[in-house]
Amino acid sequence: MAYLPLLVDETGRMIIDVIRRFVDTEIMPIRDKVDGDVDHVLVNELLIKMSALGVFNVEIPEQGAESEGPSIATSCAIIEEFARGDAGIGIVAGISSWAMAGAVYGRNTDVVDLYHKMQEDKQPTFACFAMTEPASGCDVENLPEMHGRTIKTRAVRDGDEWVINGAKRFPSNSGISSLYCVVCQTDPEKGEDGIALIYVPEGTEGLSFGKYEVKAGLQADRNCDVFLDNVRVPLAYRAAGPGKDAIVIGRNISLGRVVSAAAAVGCAKAAFEECLKYTEERVVGGKPIREHSIAAGILADAIMGIDTARAYYLQVAYMLSNPEEFGEMHSTAMISHASSAKNYACNMANNTIGKLMELMGSYGYIRDFHVEKYWRDVKEIQLWLGGHQLGQFDIVRRYYPYKTT
Numbered sequence: 001m002a003y004l005p006l007l008v009d010e011t012g013r014m015i016i017d018v019i020r021r022f023v024d025t026e027i028m029p030i031r032d033k034v035d036g037d038v039d040h041v042l043v044n045e046l047l048i049k050m051s052a053l054g055v056f057n058v059e060i061p062e063q064g065a066e067s068e069g070p071s072i073a074t075s076c077a078i079i080e081e082f083a084r085g086d087a088g089i090g091i092v093a094g095i096s097s098w099a100m101a102g103a104v105y106g107r108n109t110d111v112v113d114l115y116h117k118m119q120e121d122k123q124p125t126f127a128c129f130a131m132t133e134p135a136s137g138c139d140v141e142n143l144p145e146m147h148g149r150t151i152k153t154r155a156v157r158d159g160d161e162w163v164i165n166g167a168k169r170f171p172s173n174s175g176i177s178s179l180y181c182v183v184c185q186t187d188p189e190k191g192e193d194g195i196a197l198i199y200v201p202e203g204t205e206g207l208s209f210g211k212y213e214v215k216a217g218l219q220a221d222r223n224c225d226v227f228l229d230n231v232r233v234p235l236a237y238r239a240a241g242p243g244k245d246a247i248v249i250g251r252n253i254s255l256g257r258v259v260s261a262a263a264a265v266g267c268a269k270a271a272f273e274e275c276l277k278y279t280e281e282r283v284v285g286g287k288p289i290r291e292h293s294i295a296a297g298i299l300a301d302a303i304m305g306i307d308t309a310r311a312y313y314l315q316v317a318y319m320l321s322n323p324e325e326f327g328e329m330h331s332t333a334m335i336s337h338a339s340s341a342k343n344y345a346c347n348m349a350n351n352t353i354g355k356l357m358e359l360m361g362s363y364g365y366i367r368d369f370h371v372e373k374y375w376r377d378v379k380e381i382q383l384w385l386g387g388h389q390l391g392q393f394d395i396v397r398r399y400y401p402y403k404t405t
Protein backbone atom coordinates (compact mmCIF):
# COMPACT_ATOMS: atom_id res chain seq x y z
CA MET A 1 0.00 0.00 0.00
CA ALA A 2 2.33 2.67 -1.31
CA TYR A 3 0.03 5.57 -0.36
CA LEU A 4 0.23 4.78 3.36
CA PRO A 5 3.45 6.69 4.12
CA LEU A 6 1.49 9.86 3.37
CA LEU A 7 -0.76 9.42 6.38
CA VAL A 8 0.58 6.55 8.49
CA ASP A 9 3.87 6.76 10.37
CA GLU A 10 6.61 4.14 10.55
CA THR A 11 5.18 2.46 13.68
CA GLY A 12 1.71 2.41 12.14
CA ARG A 13 3.04 0.72 9.02
CA MET A 14 4.83 -1.90 11.10
CA ILE A 15 1.60 -2.69 12.97
CA ILE A 16 -0.32 -2.92 9.69
CA ASP A 17 2.31 -5.32 8.27
CA VAL A 18 1.93 -7.59 11.32
CA ILE A 19 -1.86 -7.57 10.96
CA ARG A 20 -1.63 -8.27 7.23
CA ARG A 21 0.59 -11.30 7.83
CA PHE A 22 -1.77 -12.51 10.56
CA VAL A 23 -4.77 -12.16 8.24
CA ASP A 24 -3.00 -13.97 5.39
CA THR A 25 -1.76 -16.87 7.50
CA GLU A 26 -4.41 -17.27 10.21
CA ILE A 27 -7.71 -15.93 8.87
CA MET A 28 -7.70 -16.33 5.09
CA PRO A 29 -7.25 -20.14 5.14
CA ILE A 30 -10.27 -20.60 7.47
CA ARG A 31 -12.47 -17.61 6.60
CA ASP A 32 -15.28 -19.82 5.25
CA LYS A 33 -15.24 -21.86 8.47
CA VAL A 34 -15.26 -18.70 10.60
CA ASP A 35 -18.31 -17.65 8.60
CA GLY A 36 -20.12 -20.81 9.75
CA ASP A 37 -18.67 -20.96 13.27
CA VAL A 38 -21.95 -20.52 15.15
CA ASP A 39 -20.48 -21.72 18.46
CA HIS A 40 -17.40 -19.50 18.12
CA VAL A 41 -14.86 -22.28 18.57
CA LEU A 42 -12.60 -21.04 15.75
CA VAL A 43 -13.46 -17.42 16.44
CA ASN A 44 -12.30 -17.75 20.05
CA GLU A 45 -9.06 -19.41 18.97
CA LEU A 46 -8.42 -16.50 16.60
CA LEU A 47 -9.26 -13.92 19.25
CA ILE A 48 -6.83 -15.52 21.71
CA LYS A 49 -4.08 -15.40 19.06
CA MET A 50 -4.95 -11.79 18.27
CA SER A 51 -4.84 -10.94 21.95
CA ALA A 52 -1.30 -12.34 22.13
CA LEU A 53 -0.40 -10.02 19.25
CA GLY A 54 -1.63 -7.12 21.37
CA VAL A 55 -4.19 -5.94 18.84
CA PHE A 56 -7.01 -5.34 21.34
CA ASN A 57 -7.66 -2.09 23.09
CA VAL A 58 -4.48 -0.47 21.83
CA GLU A 59 -5.99 3.02 21.97
CA ILE A 60 -6.83 2.81 25.66
CA PRO A 61 -4.10 4.63 27.58
CA GLU A 62 -2.58 3.38 30.81
CA GLN A 63 -3.94 4.88 34.01
CA GLY A 64 -6.19 7.37 32.22
CA ALA A 65 -3.29 9.17 30.54
CA GLU A 66 -3.59 10.75 27.08
CA SER A 67 -3.78 8.15 24.35
CA GLU A 68 -0.51 7.25 22.70
CA GLY A 69 -2.11 4.63 20.51
CA PRO A 70 -2.08 4.51 16.73
CA SER A 71 -3.51 7.38 14.69
CA ILE A 72 -7.07 7.12 13.38
CA ALA A 73 -5.68 6.51 9.88
CA THR A 74 -3.63 3.58 11.23
CA SER A 75 -6.63 2.15 13.08
CA CYS A 76 -8.70 2.38 9.89
CA ALA A 77 -5.99 0.70 7.82
CA ILE A 78 -5.84 -2.09 10.43
CA ILE A 79 -9.60 -2.61 10.15
CA GLU A 80 -9.32 -2.68 6.34
CA GLU A 81 -6.78 -5.49 6.70
CA PHE A 82 -8.96 -7.47 9.10
CA ALA A 83 -12.02 -7.00 6.89
CA ARG A 84 -10.04 -8.40 3.94
CA GLY A 85 -10.01 -11.62 5.95
CA ASP A 86 -13.21 -11.35 7.95
CA ALA A 87 -15.08 -8.14 8.75
CA GLY A 88 -16.67 -9.71 11.85
CA ILE A 89 -13.22 -10.33 13.31
CA GLY A 90 -12.35 -6.73 12.45
CA ILE A 91 -15.38 -5.49 14.38
CA VAL A 92 -14.47 -7.48 17.46
CA ALA A 93 -10.94 -6.06 17.24
CA GLY A 94 -12.14 -2.47 17.02
CA ILE A 95 -15.27 -2.23 19.17
CA SER A 96 -13.64 -2.30 22.61
CA SER A 97 -11.67 0.89 21.96
CA TRP A 98 -14.84 2.49 20.59
CA ALA A 99 -16.76 1.50 23.71
CA MET A 100 -14.02 2.86 25.96
CA ALA A 101 -13.72 6.14 24.02
CA GLY A 102 -16.19 7.88 26.36
CA ALA A 103 -14.16 7.11 29.47
CA VAL A 104 -10.95 8.12 27.71
CA TYR A 105 -12.50 11.39 26.50
CA GLY A 106 -13.86 12.09 29.97
CA ARG A 107 -10.48 11.18 31.54
CA ASN A 108 -12.49 8.92 33.75
CA THR A 109 -9.74 7.08 35.60
CA ASP A 110 -12.24 5.03 37.62
CA VAL A 111 -13.56 3.40 34.47
CA VAL A 112 -10.25 3.18 32.58
CA ASP A 113 -8.54 1.62 35.60
CA LEU A 114 -11.45 -0.77 36.07
CA TYR A 115 -11.06 -1.89 32.46
CA HIS A 116 -7.30 -2.29 32.81
CA LYS A 117 -7.91 -4.47 35.87
CA MET A 118 -10.37 -6.55 33.84
CA GLN A 119 -7.69 -6.95 31.17
CA GLU A 120 -5.21 -8.15 33.77
CA ASP A 121 -7.70 -10.72 35.04
CA LYS A 122 -8.91 -12.05 31.69
CA GLN A 123 -7.58 -12.07 28.13
CA PRO A 124 -8.96 -11.28 25.67
CA THR A 125 -11.20 -8.69 27.31
CA PHE A 126 -14.00 -6.96 25.42
CA ALA A 127 -16.13 -3.87 25.85
CA CYS A 128 -19.45 -3.00 24.22
CA PHE A 129 -21.03 0.31 23.16
CA ALA A 130 -24.79 -0.14 23.62
CA MET A 131 -26.68 2.71 21.97
CA THR A 132 -29.41 1.18 19.76
CA GLU A 133 -32.74 0.40 21.44
CA PRO A 134 -35.66 -1.83 20.40
CA ALA A 135 -37.85 1.20 19.60
CA SER A 136 -35.16 3.59 18.45
CA GLY A 137 -32.13 2.98 16.25
CA CYS A 138 -31.42 5.85 13.86
CA ASP A 139 -33.30 8.29 16.09
CA VAL A 140 -30.74 7.86 18.88
CA GLU A 141 -27.97 8.73 16.42
CA ASN A 142 -29.95 11.59 14.90
CA LEU A 143 -28.82 14.01 17.63
CA PRO A 144 -29.31 17.22 15.58
CA GLU A 145 -33.07 16.51 15.44
CA MET A 146 -33.92 14.19 18.31
CA HIS A 147 -31.39 15.46 20.89
CA GLY A 148 -31.45 12.09 22.66
CA ARG A 149 -35.13 12.48 23.63
CA THR A 150 -36.09 9.09 22.15
CA ILE A 151 -33.65 7.20 24.37
CA LYS A 152 -35.86 5.11 26.64
CA THR A 153 -33.17 3.61 28.85
CA ARG A 154 -33.41 5.66 32.04
CA ALA A 155 -30.67 6.43 34.52
CA VAL A 156 -31.81 7.87 37.85
CA ARG A 157 -29.48 9.07 40.55
CA ASP A 158 -30.02 7.42 43.94
CA GLY A 159 -27.47 8.55 46.55
CA ASP A 160 -24.02 7.72 45.22
CA GLU A 161 -25.31 5.32 42.57
CA TRP A 162 -27.01 5.31 39.17
CA VAL A 163 -30.05 3.07 38.84
CA ILE A 164 -30.58 2.02 35.22
CA ASN A 165 -33.66 0.48 33.60
CA GLY A 166 -34.13 -0.24 29.92
CA ALA A 167 -33.04 -2.40 27.00
CA LYS A 168 -30.49 -2.21 24.20
CA ARG A 169 -30.53 -4.06 20.90
CA PHE A 170 -27.83 -5.48 18.61
CA PRO A 171 -24.66 -3.95 20.09
CA SER A 172 -21.45 -5.60 18.91
CA ASN A 173 -19.65 -7.70 21.52
CA SER A 174 -22.87 -8.04 23.52
CA GLY A 175 -23.02 -11.06 25.80
CA ILE A 176 -19.22 -11.51 25.71
CA SER A 177 -18.01 -8.18 27.10
CA SER A 178 -16.58 -7.39 30.50
CA LEU A 179 -17.78 -3.79 30.39
CA TYR A 180 -20.86 -2.18 28.78
CA CYS A 181 -21.05 1.50 27.90
CA VAL A 182 -24.81 2.05 28.07
CA VAL A 183 -26.33 5.12 26.43
CA CYS A 184 -28.99 6.36 28.87
CA GLN A 185 -31.25 9.38 29.30
CA THR A 186 -31.59 10.97 32.74
CA ASP A 187 -34.35 13.38 31.70
CA PRO A 188 -35.74 13.67 28.14
CA GLU A 189 -36.66 17.30 28.82
CA LYS A 190 -32.97 18.09 29.09
CA GLY A 191 -32.24 16.68 25.62
CA GLU A 192 -28.51 16.29 25.04
CA ASP A 193 -27.63 17.44 28.56
CA GLY A 194 -29.70 14.53 29.88
CA ILE A 195 -27.74 11.92 27.92
CA ALA A 196 -25.56 9.81 30.20
CA LEU A 197 -23.07 7.18 29.05
CA ILE A 198 -22.76 4.84 31.99
CA TYR A 199 -20.42 1.86 32.25
CA VAL A 200 -21.87 -1.37 33.62
CA PRO A 201 -19.55 -4.27 34.46
CA GLU A 202 -20.47 -7.81 33.44
CA GLY A 203 -22.06 -9.67 36.36
CA THR A 204 -23.79 -6.60 37.80
CA GLU A 205 -27.14 -7.60 39.31
CA GLY A 206 -30.00 -6.82 36.90
CA LEU A 207 -27.85 -7.01 33.72
CA SER A 208 -28.98 -9.84 31.43
CA PHE A 209 -28.93 -10.84 27.78
CA GLY A 210 -31.21 -12.23 25.07
CA LYS A 211 -30.30 -14.87 22.50
CA TYR A 212 -27.62 -14.18 19.90
CA GLU A 213 -29.10 -12.86 16.66
CA VAL A 214 -28.88 -15.08 13.57
CA LYS A 215 -27.51 -12.85 10.80
CA ALA A 216 -26.69 -13.06 7.09
CA GLY A 217 -22.98 -12.77 7.91
CA LEU A 218 -20.51 -11.22 10.36
CA GLN A 219 -20.62 -14.42 12.38
CA ALA A 220 -17.61 -13.44 14.52
CA ASP A 221 -19.50 -10.50 16.01
CA ARG A 222 -21.98 -11.31 18.78
CA ASN A 223 -25.20 -9.30 18.91
CA CYS A 224 -28.02 -9.76 21.37
CA ASP A 225 -30.51 -7.77 23.45
CA VAL A 226 -29.07 -6.27 26.63
CA PHE A 227 -31.56 -5.87 29.48
CA LEU A 228 -31.06 -3.54 32.43
CA ASP A 229 -33.40 -4.12 35.34
CA ASN A 230 -32.66 -1.85 38.32
CA VAL A 231 -28.94 -2.07 37.56
CA ARG A 232 -26.91 -0.12 40.12
CA VAL A 233 -23.42 1.26 39.50
CA PRO A 234 -21.37 4.01 41.17
CA LEU A 235 -21.91 7.62 40.01
CA ALA A 236 -18.26 7.65 38.94
CA TYR A 237 -19.07 5.19 36.15
CA ARG A 238 -20.66 7.97 34.05
CA ALA A 239 -18.23 8.56 31.17
CA ALA A 240 -17.73 12.31 31.09
CA GLY A 241 -20.75 14.22 32.45
CA PRO A 242 -23.71 16.34 31.25
CA GLY A 243 -23.25 17.68 27.72
CA LYS A 244 -19.94 15.88 27.32
CA ASP A 245 -21.56 12.45 27.08
CA ALA A 246 -23.60 13.63 24.06
CA ILE A 247 -20.33 14.84 22.53
CA VAL A 248 -18.97 11.32 22.93
CA ILE A 249 -21.89 9.99 20.87
CA GLY A 250 -21.05 12.49 18.11
CA ARG A 251 -17.37 11.54 18.27
CA ASN A 252 -18.24 7.84 18.11
CA ILE A 253 -20.53 8.40 15.13
CA SER A 254 -17.65 10.06 13.24
CA LEU A 255 -15.16 7.41 14.31
CA GLY A 256 -17.55 4.52 13.70
CA ARG A 257 -18.45 5.74 10.23
CA VAL A 258 -14.88 6.29 9.04
CA VAL A 259 -13.86 2.87 10.38
CA SER A 260 -16.91 1.35 8.64
CA ALA A 261 -15.64 2.88 5.38
CA ALA A 262 -12.31 1.12 5.91
CA ALA A 263 -14.07 -2.19 6.62
CA ALA A 264 -16.14 -1.86 3.42
CA VAL A 265 -12.96 -1.21 1.42
CA GLY A 266 -11.37 -4.34 2.95
CA CYS A 267 -14.37 -6.45 1.87
CA ALA A 268 -14.28 -5.06 -1.68
CA LYS A 269 -10.51 -5.58 -1.91
CA ALA A 270 -10.79 -9.23 -0.86
CA ALA A 271 -13.60 -9.91 -3.34
CA PHE A 272 -11.58 -8.20 -6.08
CA GLU A 273 -8.52 -10.36 -5.36
CA GLU A 274 -10.61 -13.55 -5.56
CA CYS A 275 -12.26 -12.42 -8.77
CA LEU A 276 -8.95 -11.45 -10.36
CA LYS A 277 -7.59 -14.98 -9.79
CA TYR A 278 -10.77 -16.70 -10.88
CA THR A 279 -11.16 -14.72 -14.08
CA GLU A 280 -7.56 -15.49 -15.04
CA GLU A 281 -8.25 -19.22 -14.89
CA ARG A 282 -11.81 -19.54 -16.16
CA VAL A 283 -12.13 -19.54 -19.95
CA VAL A 284 -15.25 -18.28 -21.71
CA GLY A 285 -15.66 -17.44 -25.41
CA GLY A 286 -12.20 -18.91 -26.09
CA LYS A 287 -10.13 -16.88 -23.58
CA PRO A 288 -9.86 -16.14 -19.86
CA ILE A 289 -12.77 -14.03 -18.62
CA ARG A 290 -10.55 -11.11 -17.64
CA GLU A 291 -9.13 -10.86 -21.17
CA HIS A 292 -12.55 -9.82 -22.48
CA SER A 293 -12.84 -6.05 -22.65
CA ILE A 294 -16.21 -6.02 -20.88
CA ALA A 295 -14.61 -7.83 -17.92
CA ALA A 296 -11.53 -5.59 -17.91
CA GLY A 297 -13.89 -2.61 -17.71
CA ILE A 298 -15.64 -4.06 -14.65
CA LEU A 299 -12.28 -4.85 -13.02
CA ALA A 300 -11.06 -1.32 -13.78
CA ASP A 301 -14.15 0.16 -12.15
CA ALA A 302 -13.57 -2.05 -9.11
CA ILE A 303 -9.96 -0.85 -8.79
CA MET A 304 -11.05 2.77 -9.19
CA GLY A 305 -13.79 2.39 -6.56
CA ILE A 306 -11.50 0.72 -4.03
CA ASP A 307 -8.70 3.24 -4.56
CA THR A 308 -10.94 6.29 -4.26
CA ALA A 309 -12.90 5.00 -1.25
CA ARG A 310 -9.62 4.25 0.52
CA ALA A 311 -8.14 7.64 -0.35
CA TYR A 312 -11.21 9.37 1.08
CA TYR A 313 -11.40 7.38 4.31
CA LEU A 314 -7.70 8.07 4.90
CA GLN A 315 -8.24 11.76 4.27
CA VAL A 316 -11.17 11.87 6.71
CA ALA A 317 -9.17 9.90 9.28
CA TYR A 318 -6.41 12.48 8.97
CA MET A 319 -8.95 15.30 9.40
CA LEU A 320 -10.39 13.64 12.50
CA SER A 321 -6.90 13.47 13.99
CA ASN A 322 -6.38 17.20 13.41
CA PRO A 323 -9.37 18.94 15.04
CA GLU A 324 -7.58 22.27 15.40
CA GLU A 325 -7.48 22.50 11.61
CA PHE A 326 -10.71 20.74 10.56
CA GLY A 327 -13.07 21.00 13.56
CA GLU A 328 -13.95 18.76 16.49
CA MET A 329 -14.74 15.13 15.80
CA HIS A 330 -18.37 15.62 16.85
CA SER A 331 -18.85 18.77 14.75
CA THR A 332 -21.48 18.84 12.00
CA ALA A 333 -18.66 19.19 9.46
CA MET A 334 -16.70 16.15 10.65
CA ILE A 335 -19.77 13.93 11.05
CA SER A 336 -20.61 14.93 7.47
CA HIS A 337 -17.16 13.99 6.16
CA ALA A 338 -17.16 10.68 8.03
CA SER A 339 -20.65 9.93 6.69
CA SER A 340 -19.47 10.67 3.14
CA ALA A 341 -16.60 8.24 3.64
CA LYS A 342 -18.95 5.50 4.92
CA ASN A 343 -21.74 6.01 2.41
CA TYR A 344 -19.35 6.22 -0.52
CA ALA A 345 -17.31 3.18 0.52
CA CYS A 346 -20.40 1.08 1.29
CA ASN A 347 -22.13 1.97 -1.98
CA MET A 348 -18.91 1.25 -3.83
CA ALA A 349 -18.39 -2.08 -2.04
CA ASN A 350 -22.01 -3.23 -2.42
CA ASN A 351 -22.01 -2.39 -6.14
CA THR A 352 -18.48 -3.61 -6.81
CA ILE A 353 -18.90 -6.99 -5.14
CA GLY A 354 -22.19 -7.52 -6.98
CA LYS A 355 -20.49 -6.82 -10.33
CA LEU A 356 -17.50 -9.03 -9.47
CA MET A 357 -19.92 -11.87 -8.72
CA GLU A 358 -21.40 -11.40 -12.19
CA LEU A 359 -17.95 -11.90 -13.72
CA MET A 360 -17.71 -15.24 -11.90
CA GLY A 361 -21.11 -16.50 -13.01
CA SER A 362 -22.82 -18.79 -10.50
CA TYR A 363 -19.44 -19.62 -8.94
CA GLY A 364 -19.58 -16.15 -7.44
CA TYR A 365 -22.60 -17.29 -5.45
CA ILE A 366 -20.95 -20.49 -4.15
CA ARG A 367 -19.32 -20.35 -0.71
CA ASP A 368 -16.15 -22.21 -1.76
CA PHE A 369 -15.25 -19.31 -4.03
CA HIS A 370 -15.03 -16.78 -1.18
CA VAL A 371 -16.82 -13.82 -2.72
CA GLU A 372 -20.46 -13.99 -1.64
CA LYS A 373 -19.33 -13.81 2.01
CA TYR A 374 -18.08 -10.25 1.48
CA TRP A 375 -21.33 -9.35 -0.29
CA ARG A 376 -23.27 -10.46 2.83
CA ASP A 377 -20.90 -8.79 5.27
CA VAL A 378 -20.72 -5.43 3.55
CA LYS A 379 -24.49 -5.00 3.46
CA GLU A 380 -24.65 -4.78 7.25
CA ILE A 381 -21.73 -2.37 7.34
CA GLN A 382 -23.94 -0.11 5.23
CA LEU A 383 -27.00 -0.65 7.47
CA TRP A 384 -25.49 0.04 10.88
CA LEU A 385 -24.69 3.40 12.46
CA GLY A 386 -27.78 5.04 11.02
CA GLY A 387 -27.63 3.34 7.63
CA HIS A 388 -27.28 5.08 4.29
CA GLN A 389 -30.21 7.49 4.75
CA LEU A 390 -29.26 9.02 8.10
CA GLY A 391 -25.76 9.25 6.64
CA GLN A 392 -27.18 11.27 3.75
CA PHE A 393 -28.96 13.67 6.12
CA ASP A 394 -25.72 14.11 8.04
CA ILE A 395 -23.79 14.74 4.82
CA VAL A 396 -26.01 17.64 3.69
CA ARG A 397 -26.03 19.14 7.20
CA ARG A 398 -22.53 20.47 6.46
CA TYR A 399 -24.29 22.87 4.06
CA TYR A 400 -27.72 23.53 5.62
CA PRO A 401 -29.55 22.46 8.80
CA TYR A 402 -31.65 19.74 7.13
CA LYS A 403 -34.57 18.39 9.18
CA THR A 404 -36.63 15.30 8.43
CA THR A 405 -39.61 16.44 10.51
Ligand SMILES: Cc1cc2nc3c(=O)[nH]c(=O)nc-3n(C[C@H](O)[C@H](O)[C@H](O)COP(=O)(O)OP(=O)(O)OC[C@H]3O[C@@H](n4cnc5c(N)ncnc54)[C@H](O)[C@@H]3O)c2cc1C
Pocket (backbone or CB within 6 Å): 095, 129, 130, 131, 132, 136, 137, 138, 139, 141, 142, 169, 170, 171, 172, 173, 218, 221, 223, 380, 383, 384, 385, 386, 387, 388, 389, 390, 404
Ligand atom coordinates in the same frame (compact mmCIF):
# COMPACT_ATOMS: atom_id res chain seq x y z
C1 LIG B 1 -23.99 -6.67 13.20
C2 LIG B 1 -24.53 -5.46 13.88
C3 LIG B 1 -23.70 -4.70 14.71
C4 LIG B 1 -24.22 -3.59 15.39
N1 LIG B 1 -23.42 -2.94 16.28
C5 LIG B 1 -23.96 -1.99 17.09
C6 LIG B 1 -23.22 -1.44 18.17
O1 LIG B 1 -22.05 -1.79 18.40
N2 LIG B 1 -23.84 -0.55 19.00
C7 LIG B 1 -25.13 -0.15 18.79
O2 LIG B 1 -25.64 0.65 19.58
N3 LIG B 1 -25.86 -0.63 17.74
C8 LIG B 1 -25.31 -1.56 16.91
N4 LIG B 1 -26.04 -2.09 15.87
C9 LIG B 1 -27.36 -1.53 15.56
C10 LIG B 1 -27.35 -0.61 14.33
O3 LIG B 1 -26.42 0.45 14.49
C11 LIG B 1 -28.77 -0.08 14.08
O4 LIG B 1 -29.57 -1.20 13.74
C12 LIG B 1 -28.81 0.97 12.99
O5 LIG B 1 -28.22 2.17 13.41
C13 LIG B 1 -30.22 1.31 12.48
O6 LIG B 1 -31.18 1.31 13.49
P1 LIG B 1 -32.53 0.47 13.23
O7 LIG B 1 -32.10 -0.88 12.72
O8 LIG B 1 -33.34 0.52 14.46
O9 LIG B 1 -33.25 1.22 12.06
P2 LIG B 1 -34.43 2.33 12.18
O10 LIG B 1 -34.05 3.38 13.14
O11 LIG B 1 -35.72 1.61 12.38
O12 LIG B 1 -34.38 2.96 10.72
C14 LIG B 1 -34.78 2.18 9.58
C15 LIG B 1 -34.61 3.00 8.33
O13 LIG B 1 -35.45 4.15 8.40
C16 LIG B 1 -34.86 5.20 7.64
N5 LIG B 1 -34.74 6.40 8.50
C17 LIG B 1 -34.10 6.51 9.67
N6 LIG B 1 -34.24 7.75 10.20
C18 LIG B 1 -35.02 8.42 9.34
C19 LIG B 1 -35.54 9.75 9.30
N7 LIG B 1 -35.30 10.62 10.28
N8 LIG B 1 -36.30 10.11 8.22
C20 LIG B 1 -36.57 9.24 7.23
N9 LIG B 1 -36.10 7.96 7.21
C21 LIG B 1 -35.34 7.56 8.23
C22 LIG B 1 -33.51 4.71 7.15
O14 LIG B 1 -33.64 4.23 5.85
C23 LIG B 1 -33.20 3.59 8.11
O15 LIG B 1 -32.29 2.69 7.59
C24 LIG B 1 -25.56 -3.20 15.18
C25 LIG B 1 -26.39 -3.94 14.31
C26 LIG B 1 -25.89 -5.07 13.70
C27 LIG B 1 -26.82 -5.92 12.87
